[in-house]
Amino acid sequence: xxxxxxxxxxxxxxxxxxxxxxxxxxxxxxxxxxxxxxxxxxxxxxxxxxxxxxxxxxxxxxxxxxxxxxxxxxxxxxxxxxxxxxxxxxxxxxxxxxxxxxxxxxxxxxxxxxxxxxx
Numbered sequence: 747x748x749x750x751x752x753x754x755x756x757x758x759x760x761x762x763x764x765x766x767x768x769x770x771x772x773x774x775x776x777x778x779x780x781x782x783x784x785x786x787x788x789x790x791x792x793x794x795x796x797x798x799x800x801x802x803x804x805x806x807x808x809x810x811x812x813x814x815x816x817x818x819x820x821x822x823x824x825x826x827x828x829x830x831x832x833x834x835x836x837x838x839x840x841x842x843x844x845x846x847x848x849x850x851x852x853x854x855x856x857x858x859x860x861x862x863x864x865x
Contacts, residue, residue, distance in 0.1 A: 753791030753861075760841070761798035764805045769844035772796065776849065776858040789854050793861045799838045804829060814843060838864045 756775045760768045774780055778790030804812065812829035832840050842859060849855045 751788070751791050753793055755793045755795065757795050757797060759797045761801040763802055765802050765840055765844050766805075768796070768802055769841055769848055772841070772845050772862060773848040776845070776861060786850070789857065791861075793863070795863050795865055796838075796841065797865050799841055799864045802833075802837055802841065804833070809833065814840075 758768060758771050758775070772794050775792055775794050776790075777786075778784050778788070778792055781790065803809075809830055810828075814827045814829065814832055815824060817824050829840065842862065845862065846855065846859055849858055
């Protein structure tokens with residue numbers, strides 16, 4: 747007998763929505779918080795397909811002021827990329843980074859992020 751939970755598939759239309767609003771919707775579906783039998787330690791194996799990811803926007807002045815940062819852990823290794831560049835090159839990455847920060851910081855985080863697909 748298998749203990750695998752058969753997950754559900756959800757679609758999110760991102761056209762004309764703010765990045766944070768879309769990310770919130772996606773993270774709730776990935777964690778299974780929209781279901782009555784939610785348990786934080788159980789991975790529901792839900793998948794989310796995001797439609798029209800290129801049509802999301804940042805509210806306010808975030809498109810000019812927001813900066814995505816990561817560090818290579820070497821001296822002088824701070825890498826910065828403005829939100830304007832990220833949105834122009836790959837808006838999917840902005841959504842994934844926002845969802846990543848909304849998910850619990852545990853072993854299931856990467857598995858859940860892999861279940862996001864874009865069309």
